[in-house]
Amino acid sequence: MELNSDQIKEILPHRYPFLLVDRITACEPGKYADGRKCVSVNEMQFCGHFPQQAVMPGVLVLEALAQTGAVALLTEEENKGKLVFFGGVKQARFRKQIVPGDVIELHTEIIARKGPVGFGKATATVDGKIAVSAELSFAIAEPESRN
Template identity: 50%
Template sequence: MHIEEIMKIIPHRYPFLLVDKIVELHPGEKAVGVKNVTVNEPFFAGHFPGNPVMPGVLMIEAVAQVGAIALLSDERYKGKLAFLAGVDKFRFKQRIVPGDVLFITAELITVKGSIGKAKGSISLNGKPVCGGEFLFALS
């Protein structure tokens, strides 16, 4: 799934769209996305000058966006919005810098009514960068 299809599913746009393509999709269950991190990312200007590092909160947001794509590509949830409602057990093991190609995985655990739980992670060169669980609310 390329960027045009992603933008039909989630409302995020530059500079806050943090997934470039989806390479694996099981609607309502799981998705794997790719993010090509470039030196032109707006957050690098201030985080940190001379030592650019992707902020942890944006790593969580990238995982949540891939989770939203997994959820909202399911016919039952098409046209809805998914809001990040909570973050649990997220741990960071490695820095993300310009030039990195991230593989972002999100897998839905439960959806009950308008609330759900998912787990997700980011890997770089086959090694874990971060991971944890998150809650979302559908609207």
């Protein structure tokens, strides 16, 4: 399954400037998702992270990987309309700087589930080289009614 940015917005609640996945290139619901993030110099974080030498913040790459994993979970029939919250990060490694002009290939595989909690292995690559890897956890929840 492939999803464009409009279709991703039907699944994830994130919006500009915090929707960090431009396209889902492959997805098996509940198992994995592959995504793509095209890094542009016009993004807000580059105003301050580092103005003289723009570098994509590692925490935003982790968030993009988490959003990719959330798509894998939220495309399962039983999770449609729910939310996925970032539960935690373990073993994060930052191996390569990501800069404007780079295209980040995102891969998050759901490796275990325990009730509403999921665990994933995530990798972000640029030009075939690993830039970021981490173990992520997710919590699936019903959206709150805010009347």
